[in-house]
Amino acid sequence: MRLRARVVACGTAMLVVGACATAVVAQENKADEAKKGAEPAKAKAEKVAGDIGLLDTEKNYMIVVTKEGKLVTLDFSTKTKVTEIKETKVKMTDVGLGSSANVEYITKGDKNFLTKMEFTPAKGE
Numbered sequence: 001m002r003l004r005a006r007v008v009a010c011g012t013a014m015l016v017v018g019a020c021a022t023a024v025v026a027q028e029n030k031a032d033e034a035k036k037g038a039e040p041a042k043a044k045a046e047k048v049a050g051d052i053g054l055l056d057t058e059k060n061y062m063i064v065v066t067k068e069g070k071l072v073t074l075d076f077s078t079k080t081k082v083t084e085i086k087e088t089k090v091k092m093t094d095v096g097l098g099s100s101a102n103v104e105y106i107t108k109g110d111k112n113f114l115t116k117m118e119f120t121p122a123k124g125e
Helices: 002-038
Strands: 046-056 061-066 071-075 081-084 100-108 111-120
Touching: 046 071, 071 100
Parallel strands: 071 111, 081 111
Antiparallel strands: 046 061, 046 100, 061 071, 100 111
């Protein structure tokens, strides 16, 4: 009987230790997942098409007017990729008002940042 009681006691102790170890591992996994969730995810690029209504190369922003009449304000930098539909690289200063454009942008906070733009020059340019 004493042997049986010891075996039962040892078995119970092993189960308790195993349950505690599982709980600790589960908490560590939750902590790792929380850390991953806290890291800001890379913003997904959005696309918009329309005409360029305003282009300010000194303040580095532009406004695209969509076919629905929506105004989308976009900030850009010298690293922004700009391509004329003829597949020649150009600078923002080469883009004229009234040009038809397809743009990609990401949102950071309350600002939209232009990442890529393809445009067709306005007639007369």
